[in-house]
Amino acid sequence: MSSDIFFAMAKGAILSADKSEVLQGTLDMMILKTLHVLGPQHGFGIARRIEQVSEDVLTLNEGTVYTSLLRLQQQGWIESEWGTSENNRKARFYSITRRGRTQLTVETENWERISGVIGRVLRLEAEK
Amino acid sequence: MTSSIFRLMSRVRGLFGRKEADSEFDREMQTHLQLLTEQFIRQGMDPKDAWSAARRQFGNTTLLRQRQRESRTFLSFPNILQDLRYGFRMLWKSPAFSVIAALTLALGIGATSAVFSLIQGVLLTPPPYQKPQQLMLIPSVRTDGRKTDSTRGWAAQQWLEWNEKVGAFQGIAGYGWTFNFLVRNDGSQSMQGMEVSKEYFRVMGLKTAFGHGFDDSDFGQGHVKSILLGYEFWQRAFGGDKQIIGKTVRISRWDSSPVVVGVMEPGVRFLPSPGAAKEPNYDVNATVDIWVPADPDPKNMKDPGWYVVGRLRDEVTPQRGQQELAALTASEASAEKDFEGFSPQLEPLTDEMNRDGRRILLPLLGASVLVLLIACGNAAALLLVRGLQRQQEYAVRIAMGTGRIGLLRQVLTEGLILAIFGGTLGVGLAVFAVHLFKVVAGHAVPRLDAVTAGWAVLGWGLGLAVLAAFIAGAIPALRAFRLNPMEVLKDGGPRGTAGIGERRLLHGVAMLQISLTLALLVGAGLLIRTMVKIAEVSSGYNTSRILTMSVTEVQDQAAWGPFHRHALERVAAIPGVQYAAFAWGVPLTGNNWHGTMDIEGQPPPAKESDKIELPMRAATPDYFKLMGLPLTDGREFRQTDDDKAPSVAIVNQAFTHRYFPNSNSVGRKIWFGSRDKPGIQIVGEIANGRTDDLTQEPLPEVYLPLWQAHAFSKHLVVRTTADPRTVVVAVERELRAVDPTAAIENVKTLEQIRDESLASRTFAMHLLTGFSVLGSVLTLVGIYGVISLSVASRRRELAIRSAVGAQQSDIRRLIFGEGFRLIVGGVLGGIALAVVLSGVLRSFLFEVQPSDPATFIVVGALFVGVGLLACWAPVRRAGKVDPLEALRYE
Structure with missing residues (x-):
């Protein structure tokens, strides 16, 4: 599973038109990280956090967060339960599982390695 | 790996409680949108704008819901259910079409699965020996390659040496056919049996059902001390009485009464004993009645009275067995004059057992497959025509956003539903046909008693239905797939007509059907001619008013x-x-x-x-x-x-x-x-x-x-x-x-005996005739349909023609010509096909060549004639087209 992101990237690189593929893989990772750092959150909270961190570089349909959440849940990396939000609304709260944490570590390492490689390649290109 | 299992399981769970999950997700989206709206309002937006801004930022909720649903469970499962529901509704709406199409398929599927069931029972069911593929019969052939009138066995001295020295075999055993009577005071009963050497049961891998097999002490010279009963004979003659074990029975020509030591497992049949093949009551396909131990007589070691079977070792090829055995036999022959002139020729047991069955069943399977294809052709044409009527609907659906794959799936699903109905009906027909075969084909197909009309028929029937659905559904599905919605919607022409492209396609299908039917008809014709020739042959003796029975003192x-x-x-x-x-x-x-x-x-x-x-x-x-x-x-x-x-x-x-x-x-x-x-x-x-x-x-x-x-x-x-x-x-x-x-058995008239000697030919002839009549009817319906559709589609053109002065006879000639070209084209194709295929009937023919020109000409001409009759009604209809229609349409 650790190769998911790599494939996503590779696919994105080859089929350059299909940007959402890249986004999807990375969105999964960002959500995992958010849940890891902030603890249980509902979908709205996750969307806000990503918006906040990305500082408008990333624009996303917030709906896609839910597609990502379903996928993560099916992998068993997060779990969810119904709860009450700040202004007493019923909302589904997501939290990261132990398997999810392991996955996050693996994917973070993977990402860093790949982005490092890509960075080096791009720098080489620039020096030339 | 584990994650994919997780994903699969959660998708399986997703099959259930679809509605709950949908509404939960709706609530989740609502909450999100409300929170987002509130945030925008807090940031100073107008409440009305805030709501639409939130919706914009959130994205398309319907699409999201759909995507969510699809990833929650298997992509197409709910769609298939929907397709099925829709398909049922469409078929229900036009019952006449559905019944005709399903019946057509039922005939093809029924014929084919009946023949398949015979093949399953006769050819595919392995004999009850362990690893039968290792068993090799070892008949003798003349070293000079000449044919012998009767087959010679082997001397005990020879096969005992083989058993000892040939490494390629696990074991070699001798056997022979024997015939005797169970003596009873109210009429004795004949028994066919096998004499077997000590090694036989071990080599064959046979076990007794009750009692025990032979001990070494049972083998020896002199009186036979013990026998085994065959399971079926035990049921027949002793009513399945287990008490018989350990008791003695009286057997004619034997001085002492042997003890029954056991009952063999069920379903064990004879191995061929060519030297005994001409004995009365010899039936290699029957189950063995009794087993008698036989030991080579030290005084007769050179008597070539044994038939021999061997079991190859694991991983040893028949070729190696053949080489080793041939080498040893050659050295035996050089040492002993009595052994000269013969060498062994390995023959896999299963090949030998299936030879007769294969000879008759494979051509019949071919014939039934032709019937199935003809039926599929009709069903395809029906579906295609209906597809034409529904082009508008398809076009609208494509325009509304149904994927072409979805449409393809829908059309195929409808074909599948029809075929499943047809298949179910066909299985009913097949069960009936198998029962019928068992009554009429007893002497034509070996081991027919082992065939049952059971699950195999159902399995074959449904399997064939799926196949038929695919064949029949493929053409209409592809048409739907390639449909251009713009053209159809723009055109808005009358329903139930076909363009030149569709008509060509349908002509092609009908021509193919005609070709297949003609091949069947030629086969039937050749066999009928054969039977006529046989009836004309002078036997040299009388067959009428003669009664025969085997009588034994x-x-x-x-x-x-x-x-x-x-x-x-x-x-x-x-x-x-x-x-x-x-x-x-x-x-x-x-x-x-x-x-x-x-x-x-x-x-x-x-x-x-x-x-x-x-x-x-x-x-x-x-x-x-x-x-x-x-x-x-x-x-x-x-x-x-x-x-x-x-x-x-x-x-x-x-x-x-x-x-x-x-x-x-x-x-x-x-x-x-x-x-x-x-x-x-x-x-x-x-x-x-x-x-x-x-x-x-x-x-x-x-x-x-x-x-x-x-x-x-x-x-x-x-x-x-x-x-x-x-x-x-x-x-x-x-x-x-x-x-x-006295035993009085097999009471038959000589005419019955004569008919039985021709049974396989008669059976093949009847079946092929039946199949070709079936195929012809289907094809004639097909021709009628194609020409009718053509007339319907060309009404406007015909009306214009007659408006500008064409006579009725001209118009009739036009349509007639279309039919004639279609039929003659199909017949020519069929003759070519028949030339290729009729060779498989060669062994059934007598004084008729597979390429018999008379049969081809008669069958071809006959079919052209009958085919043209099928065109008659549509041609008449074409002649009556009113020139005013040309004006009315505009």
Whole structure:
């Protein structure tokens, strides 16, 4: 599973038109990280956090967060339960599982390695 | 890996509670949108704008819901259910179409799955031996490559050495066929059995169902001490009584009564014993009645009376077994003159067992597949035409956003539903057909008793239905797939018409159907011609008003003569009986005893394999008169030609023709064994008769007087003045009066025997005729449909033609021409196909070539004629097109 992101990237690189593929893989990772750092959150909270961190570089349909959440849940990396939000609304709260944490570590390492490689390649290109 | 399992499981869970998940997700989205709206309001937006801004930022909720649903469970599962529901609704709406299409498919599927069931039962069910593919029969062939009239077995000395020395085999065993009677006071019962050597059960991997197998102490010379019963015989003769184990039974011709030590497992049949193949009651496809232990007699080690079977070691090829065995046999032959001239020829047991079945069933399977394809053609045409009527609907659906794949799936689903209905109906037909086959084809297909109309039929039927759905659905589905919605919507032309492209496609389908049907018709025609030719052949003897039955005196030798003489006297005295005779070798029964003999004037044989072997017959004096075989020279047998008189024989003309071509046989001598003995004088010559096989030229035959030959098993032959079946009861009563224990079996008229000898041809002919009639009807319906559609689609064109001056006859000629081209094209294709395919029938044909021009011409012309009749109604309709229609349409 650790190769998911790599494939996503590779696919994105080859089929350059299909940007959402890249986004999807990375969105999964960002959500995992958010849940890891902030603890249980509902979908709205996750969307806000990503918006906040990305500082408008990333624009996303917030709906896609839910597609990502379903996928993560099916992998068993997060779990969810119904709860009450700040202004007493019923909302589904997501939290990261132990398997999810392991996955996050693996994917973070993977990402860093790949982005490092890509960075080096791009720098080489620039020096030339 | 684990994650994919997780994902799969959660998707399986997703199949259930779809509605709950949907509404939960809706609530989740609502919450999100509200929170987002509130945030925008807090940031100072107008509440109305805030709501739409939130929706914008969130994205398309419907699309999201759909995507969510799809990833929650398997992508297409709910869609398939929907397709099925929709398909059912569409078929329900046009019941006539659905019934016709399903019935059409049912006929094809029924025919094919019935034949498949036969194949499953006869060819694919392995014999009850362990790893049957390792078992090899080891028949002998002449080293000089010449054919032998009868197959020779092996000497015990030879196969015992093979068993010891040939490394390629796990074991080699000898066996033989044996025949006897279970003696009972109310009429004895015949038993077919196998004599088997010590190694046999181990080599074959057979176990007993009850009791135990043979011990080494059961094998030896002298009286047979113990026997095993076959399971089916045990059921039949002893009512499945387990108490029989350990008890003795009385068997004719045996001095002592053997003990039954066990009952063999069910379903064990014979191995071929070619030397016994001409014995009465020999039926290699029957289950074995009894098993008798047999040990090579140390005094007769060179007697070639054994048939041999071997089991190859694991991983050893038949080729290696063949090489090792051939090498050893060659060295045996060089050391011993009696073994010279023959070498072993390995034959996989399963090949040998399936030879007859394959010969008849594979051509029939081919024929039934043709019927299925014809039926698929009709169903495809029906679906295509309906697809044309629904083009508008398809176009609208594509325009509304149904994916083309979705449409393809929908069309295929409808085909599948039809085929499943057709398949279910077809299975019903097939079960009926299998029962019918079992009644009519008993003598035509070997081991038919093992065929059951059970789950296999259902399995084949449904499997074929799916296949049929695919074949029949593919063309309409592809049409729908390639549909251009713009064209259809723009056109908005009348429904139920076809463009030139569709019409060409349908013509193609119909032509293919015609070709397939013609191939079937040619096959049926060839077989019918064969049967006519066989009926025309002069057999040389009478078959009408003759009753036969096998009659056996099971008491001791001394009773033999008096029993037969008394029996003949009493039977001949029955009113309505013209002649009565005992005979061994009654025509077409397959009874054929080959004797090795020396004939006066022929050079003494140099090698074992050069000895003269001829079919021998035995008969009482009235036999030739009874059969209508005229005497051509010398005299007939007399009542006095018995043990006290000199040995005599009568030969047929073929004998004289072969051995004394320029003179006559009467007065010559023949010898069995050495020429030092007195020999047998030929006293008469009779005309030739096709006694062995109606399709074969008569062979040389030697008849001996029954009073001298003392045949144990034989037929009582009775010629009557009226229907021979009316005297059966009286004949049996007279025989029982002479000896109540006598075995009276196989009561048949000679006509029945004649029909049985032709059974496989008759069965093939009936089935092929049936299939081709079925195929023809389907195809004619197909032609009618295609031409009708063509007329319907061309109404406007025809109206314009007649408006500008075409006569009715011109228009009729136009449509007629279309039909004619279609039919003739199909017929030509069919003749080409038939030329390729008819070769598979070669072994069934008699005096007819597979490429028989007469059959081809007659069948082709006939089909063109009938096909044109199918065009008649649409052609008439075309002629009546009103020129005013041309104006009305615009």
